[in-house]
Structure formats: C-alpha cells, structure tokens
Amino acid sequence: MKDRSAMRLARLQQALAGGGTIHLREAARLCGVSEMTIRRDLAASDGAMTLLGGRLVMANHPHYAPVYDVDVQKDSHALAKRRLCERAAGFIADGDTLFIDCGTTLLPLVSQLATRERLTVVTYALNVANAVSLMSEVRLVLLGGLYHASSQSFGSDDMSAAIKRLGINRAFISAAGVHAERGVSCFHFHEVAPKQAAIACAEQRLLVVDESKIGQVRPAYFARLDDFDVVITDGDMALPQTNGGPRIVAA
Known part of the structure; x- marks a missing residue:
C-alpha cells in the first residue's frame, strides 16, 4: 500500500513539475483512486505537495508558499x-x-x-x-x-x-x-x-x-x-x- 501511495505521489509531482495546480478531482482521476485516497496520501507524505482551495500545488512554489488556510492545513501531516x-x-x-x-x-x-x-x-x-x-x-x-x-x-x-x-x-x-x-x-x-x-x-x-x-x-x-x-x-x-x-x- 505504501509503495502504491509513493507511486501516486510521484505521478502527481511529475504533473506539477512545470508549475501550476491540479484540482483534487483531476488528481484522483489521474491516479485512478478516490479524492479521499489522494487526501490520505498527502497527509502521510513529506509535505512536498499541499492542497490549497481544493487544488494540489508544490509546497515550495513561490506563488503559493505564503498562503495559509486552516481548512486547507487540517489534512496536512x-x-x-x-x-x-x-x-x-x-x-x-x-x-x-x-x-x-x-x-x-x-x-x-x-x-x-x-x-x-x-x-x-x-x-x-x-x-x-x-x-x-x-x-x-x-x-x-x-x-x-x-x-x-x-x-x-x-x-x-x-x-x-x-x-x-x-x-x-x-x-x-x-x-x-x-x-x-x-x-x-x-x-x-x-x-x-x-x-x-x-x-x-x-x-x-x-x-x-x-x-x-x-x-x-x-x-x-x-x-x-x-x-x-x-x-x-x-x-x-x-x-x-x-x-x-x-x-x-x-x-
């Protein structure tokens, strides 16, 4: 299960490599799992990606790094x-x-x-x-x-x-x-x-x-x-x- 989660996270990071965002439902479709599974993957991950307003972004992206929202962060780690x-x-x-x-x-x-x-x-x-x-x-x-x-x-x-x-x-x-x-x-x-x-x-x-x-x-x-x-x-x-x-x- 951990290996599958790591593969999904790697696929999502590759999709985000050029910058921008991916909506949560698009991320779930890309990986062939539910939105809740993607949320669980992110919560157990190293924090390289995060959810902002229902969209996945790279946590170190300079455009998004200063943003903080409690509703977004509650699922993180x-x-x-x-x-x-x-x-x-x-x-x-x-x-x-x-x-x-x-x-x-x-x-x-x-x-x-x-x-x-x-x-x-x-x-x-x-x-x-x-x-x-x-x-x-x-x-x-x-x-x-x-x-x-x-x-x-x-x-x-x-x-x-x-x-x-x-x-x-x-x-x-x-x-x-x-x-x-x-x-x-x-x-x-x-x-x-x-x-x-x-x-x-x-x-x-x-x-x-x-x-x-x-x-x-x-x-x-x-x-x-x-x-x-x-x-x-x-x-x-x-x-x-x-x-x-x-x-x-x-x-």
Missing part, C-alpha cells in the same frame, strides 16, 4: 500532528493553565486534556476554543478581537497585556517555519504579539512542529529557538545542545 500532541500532553500536570496556539498542529492536544484535572486553557484560536468548549471539566479563556478567517484566530492591540495578566504554566506554541539561524516564524503578523506574550510569561515554553516546518522561513518572525525550553518534533533538529538551548524531544 495529520498523523504526525497527533503523535506530536500525544508527546506534548506528557508535560501537562493537574491544575495547569495552558496557552494553546492557533493553527492545526495543536488541535489534537485538546483531546488529550481529559486525562488531567482542574485545567484552564487560554487561546485566541476559534477552532481550539470550540473543541475545549465541549469539555465541561476544562475552564476556557478565549482572547477576543478582530477575527481572521484564514487562521480561525483573533487579534487585538491589547491581547498581549491580557495574556501577561494570566498565570500560564505551559505555553504550547506552533510555527510555520523553524530555522536554526533565522529563528521561528509564522505566516500571519497578527499572531506575533500573542505568541511573544505567551513565551514571555509562561513558566515553560514548548514549541511543537512537524518535520515540514524544519528549515523553513516564513514572513512573520516571532522568536529565537533558545526562547523555548522544549522543542517537540518528528523532524531533524540537529542543533547544538547547550545550557541555554532548548531540549529536543522526538515524537
């Missing part, structure tokens, strides 16, 4: 994100107040919270808040402001101050780019302030990223790697381990 969140949950203790970042990487972490007691979740992400709201035993603090549909998150000028007034034990931060020299970055500039505020005030700062983010640089820089205590990843983070550097945890 889904299994890896679940494994990362299972590892991240091991750092949570009863009674913690957690900052959970926006995007899709950390959404599976919510399902891990049921094993802990007296938790509080602080977030500016609507998808995270919706998931937490279904858990009556977890207290929710939703940070509001102007809603940004592409990331399903809120932004406001006073969000940083609101975060800093809270006692956050652990901040779980996601990123779209992690580079050894150029730091940690994301696509949207309205995310920079809440990320930096959570990093500044949390007792423990944890960066959670799948391998597709390693070596990438995105438009909105928000932190150095050594701003984090722990990096949880399934990628190759061959960083020098110093007293001031983060602990690398493999998922």
Whole structure:
C-alpha cells in the first residue's frame, strides 16, 4: 500500500513539475483512486505537495508558499500532528493553565486534556476554543478581537497585556517555519504579539512542529529557538545542545 501511495505521489509531482495546480478531482482521476485516497496520501507524505482551495500545488512554489488556510492545513501531516500532541500532553500536570496556539498542529492536544484535572486553557484560536468548549471539566479563556478567517484566530492591540495578566504554566506554541539561524516564524503578523506574550510569561515554553516546518522561513518572525525550553518534533533538529538551548524531544 505504501509503495502504491509513493507511486501516486510521484505521478502527481511529475504533473506539477512545470508549475501550476491540479484540482483534487483531476488528481484522483489521474491516479485512478478516490479524492479521499489522494487526501490520505498527502497527509502521510513529506509535505512536498499541499492542497490549497481544493487544488494540489508544490509546497515550495513561490506563488503559493505564503498562503495559509486552516481548512486547507487540517489534512496536512495529520498523523504526525497527533503523535506530536500525544508527546506534548506528557508535560501537562493537574491544575495547569495552558496557552494553546492557533493553527492545526495543536488541535489534537485538546483531546488529550481529559486525562488531567482542574485545567484552564487560554487561546485566541476559534477552532481550539470550540473543541475545549465541549469539555465541561476544562475552564476556557478565549482572547477576543478582530477575527481572521484564514487562521480561525483573533487579534487585538491589547491581547498581549491580557495574556501577561494570566498565570500560564505551559505555553504550547506552533510555527510555520523553524530555522536554526533565522529563528521561528509564522505566516500571519497578527499572531506575533500573542505568541511573544505567551513565551514571555509562561513558566515553560514548548514549541511543537512537524518535520515540514524544519528549515523553513516564513514572513512573520516571532522568536529565537533558545526562547523555548522544549522543542517537540518528528523532524531533524540537529542543533547544538547547550545550557541555554532548548531540549529536543522526538515524537
């Protein structure tokens, strides 16, 4: 089955080699499988191709790389994100107040919270808040402001101050780019302030990223790697381990 998936992915990459896009239904027709099978292939792949608005594109295509949409990203590296969140949950203790970042990487972490007691979740992400709201035993603090549909998150000028007034034990931060020299970055500039505020005030700062983010640089820089205590990843983070550097945890 894995060999067949690899053959389908290779065929699609060959079709995209000249640039442009392929609609999902055309990709399914080309490979002789269902659209869901193509989605599964992409979710388990190395991230070389991605879905944007129902079309396949090469992830490193300069015209499409800056684009990010939560609905598009939810199928990308889904299994890896679940494994990362299972590892991240091991750092949570009863009674913690957690900052959970926006995007899709950390959404599976919510399902891990049921094993802990007296938790509080602080977030500016609507998808995270919706998931937490279904858990009556977890207290929710939703940070509001102007809603940004592409990331399903809120932004406001006073969000940083609101975060800093809270006692956050652990901040779980996601990123779209992690580079050894150029730091940690994301696509949207309205995310920079809440990320930096959570990093500044949390007792423990944890960066959670799948391998597709390693070596990438995105438009909105928000932190150095050594701003984090722990990096949880399934990628190759061959960083020098110093007293001031983060602990690398493999998922």
